[in-house]
Amino acid sequence: MRQQIMHVGLGLGLAATAAAVVTPKCGGCKETITRDVVVIGGGASGAHAAVWLRDNGQSVVVVEKADQLGGHTNYYNDKTSGKAINVGVQAWMEYKNAFDFPKRMNVSTSGSMSFTPNTAQYVDTKTGKPVPNYAAPEAADMYAALGRYLAAIEKYEDMVLPGLLNFPEPADIPEDLLMPFGEFVDKYDLEAAVPQIWDSTAQGLGDTMHVPTLFVIQASGVPMVRALLGTAAAAVPASGRLYDLFESVANFLGDDVLYSSTVITASRQNKGVWLKVQGPNNKVTCIQAKRLLISMEPTPENMAPFSLDKTEAEVLGKFKFPTVYAGILRHPSLQTLNAYTDRTPEPGSYNYTAFPVAPQLGRVDYLGGTTDLFQFTAVGTSEDTTESMQALIGKSIDSMIAAGTLPASEGGKVEFEIFANHGHMHAQVTADELRAGFVQKLNALQGRHNTWYTGAAFSAGFSTVLWEYNKVLLPSLVKGL
Ligand SMILES: Cc1cc2nc3c(=O)[nH]c(=O)nc-3n(C[C@H](O)[C@H](O)[C@H](O)COP(=O)(O)OP(=O)(O)OC[C@H]3O[C@@H](n4cnc5c(N)ncnc54)[C@H](O)[C@@H]3O)c2cc1C
Numbered sequence: 257m258r259q260q261i262m263h264v265g266l267g268l269g270l271a272a273t274a275a276a277v278v279t280p281k282c283g284g285c286k287e288t289i290t291r292d293v294v295v296i297g298g299g300a301s302g303a304h305a306a307v308w309l310r311d312n313g314q315s316v317v318v319v320e321k322a323d324q325l326g327g328h329t330n331y332y333n334d335k336t337s338g339k340a341i342n343v344g345v346q347a348w349m350e351y352k353n354a355f356d357f358p359k360r361m362n363v364s365t366s367g368s369m370s371f372t373p374n375t376a377q378y379v380d381t382k383t384g385k386p387v388p389n390y391a392a393p394e395a396a397d398m399y400a401a402l403g404r405y406l407a408a409i410e411k412y413e414d415m416v417l418p419g420l421l422n423f424p425e426p427a428d429i430p431e432d433l434l435m436p437f438g439e440f441v442d443k444y445d446l447e448a449a450v451p452q453i454w455d456s457t458a459q460g461l462g463d464t465m466h467v468p469t470l471f472v473i474q475a476s477g478v479p480m481v482r483a484l485l486g487t488a489a490a491a492v493p494a495s496g497r498l499y500d501l502f503e504s505v506a507n508f509l510g511d512d513v514l515y516s517s518t519v520i521t522a523s524r525q526n527k528g529v530w531l532k533v534q535g536p537n538n539k540v541t542c543i544q545a546k547r548l549l550i551s552m553e554p555t556p557e558n559m560a561p562f563s564l565d566k567t568e569a570e571v572l573g574k575f576k577f578p579t580v581y582a583g584i585l586r587h588p589s590l591q592t593l594n595a596y597t598d599r600t601p602e603p604g605s606y607n608y609t610a611f612p613v614a615p616q617l618g619r620v621d622y623l624g625g626t627t628d629l630f631q632f633t634a635v636g637t638s639e640d641t642t643e644s645m646q647a648l649i650g651k652s653i654d655s656m657i658a659a660g661t662l663p664a665s666e667g668g669k670v671e672f673e674i675f676a677n678h679g680h681m682h683a684q685v686t687a688d689e690l691r692a693g694f695v696q697k698l699n700a701l702q703g704r705h706n707t708w709y710t711g712a713a714f715s716a717g718f719s720t721v722l723w724e725y726n727k728v729l730l731p732s733l734v735k736g737l
């Protein structure tokens with residue numbers, strides 16, 4: 257469902273002779289769109305920002321690479337049950353006044369995510385064998401440890417949420433946020449909570465136990481833990497379909513979204529920004545705007561068309577990104593009603609702090625109410641691709657069959673009903689970079705060359721947190737417009 261990255265750059269020279277040239281900086285366009293603000297990416301943060309900007313009297317245009325809004329929010333229509341199944345984002349974790357946004361878009365938050373009962377079989381997918389003597393922590397131990405985790409991270413909530421704008425100066429960064437997550441777990445006795453933290457969202461970090469605790473907190477922090485403990489909502493619309501929100505935003509924004517489009521060149525100056533955008537059928541459109549808001553992940557590939565200056569390239573170039581994949585598959589050997597979770601503890605030990613690192617197939621869960629569908633999550637390294645991860649998933653299931661963990665099936669092979677390549681996410685840097693003032697340098701990019709940034713890399717990977725981050729960030733963007 258997601259659009260492939262387009263190969264751009266060809267054919268522009270030819271187009272340049274054709275249409276009327278509107279500004280000298282933007283030749284070769286049949287059409288120039290003039291707006292106050294151009295937003296790149298229409299996922300959780302970009303879609304919200306576009307609505308906020310409109311509501312605050314600004315004209316906007318959104319450039320979205322995919323053929324739909326929503327980013328990590330995606331869905332699959334199950335033919336058997338007729339129900340929409342959320343693929344990717346599963347719920348909106350209650351945070352401050354973030355539910356204002358669905359309400360604004362006439363989408364309810366009255367539904368609630370159901371946490372599936374834990375029927376998982378713990379398997380080392382490299383050997384295909386069940387992990388001997390492994391059992392999940394007792395629920396009471398898990399909840400007690402989650403409570404300790406919440407108490408430990410609530411102290412830092414205002415430093416890291418709704419984003420890193422209030423992050424302390426290097427000398428004042430609490431050591432807790434810099435230490436590898438494994439040490440933080442030892443320090444606060446959180447072992448029994450780690451499988452739940454990892455399963456919910458933290459496995460996407462790639463090597464979760466060794467990244468600075470800050471990034472685990474951004475991936476699985478206060479709103480997530482409160483939802484797990486039942487003290488805050490994990491909301492979904494009454495329909496259960498999170499995508500309803502983005503359908504409503506798409507209606508609201510109408511022609512102000514350029515779908516299946518990417519920026520191919522950009523000129524960012526004090527007077528404003530000029531972008532050349534390539535859309536379907538190689539159509540080139542120019543955009544002239546006073547301000548630019550980047551909401552996609554700031555990977556080198558995504559940022560290449562924006563001709564970053566040295567400072568921007570140096571700061572954004574420090575980010576490392578694992579890759580995340582999710583979707584729905586079927587395989588005749590998988591046993592319905594079951595779930596399979598990748599674990600690599602020390603043989604014979606109940607160790608809740610040892611996890612497989614990327615690339616790995618983290619979970620395969622039977623989707624209740626369907627005949628043979630399983631939802632999966634997998635995490636790759638920065639270099640992994642759809643092809644390499646599909647191969648790894650096939651190999652992981654084959655290894656379980658070869659080891660006798662799953663029954664063999666005639667001609668059985670994995671089929672993907674939907675495979676969502678969520679791409680690079682969970683932006684992270686080393687503790688040494690944090691000590692060297694990385695966050696301050698990152699925040700200093702806001703407004704440089706009329707360019708602002710929202711999205712998970714500047715805030716945290718939760719839709720609701722991003723909506724609150726926009727409320728803090730965007731007033732500085734519109735100042736003087
Ligand atoms: C499997 C999975 C489960 C998750 N579960 C939850 C959950 O339950 N609750 C939750 O709150 N969060 C969840 N998340 C986290 C999710 O990352 C955030 O909530 C949120 O979607 C991040 O928003 P964003 O705006 O930063 O990025 P995105 O939502 O990814 O939006 C970025 C947008 O930019 C577009 N784009 C990318 N590159 C370009 C380009 N070059 N040009 C133009 N457009 C581009 C993308 O197509 C996308 O629409 C989950 C993520 C994954 C992968």
Ligand SMILES: *[C@@H]1O[C@H](CO)[C@@H](O)[C@H](O)[C@H]1NC(C)=O
Binds near residue numbers: 360361362504508
């Ligand atoms: C929400 O519903 C109200 C009342 O029907 C309507 O006036 C408004 O335009 C709707 N807003 C959106 C964003 O759909």
Ligand SMILES: *[C@@H]1O[C@H](CO)[C@@H](O)[C@H](O)[C@H]1NC(C)=O
Binds near residue numbers: 607
């Ligand atoms: C758990 O495993 C990790 C990684 O192998 C190891 O460092 C740690 O000491 C183990 N903990 C216990 C309690 O065995």
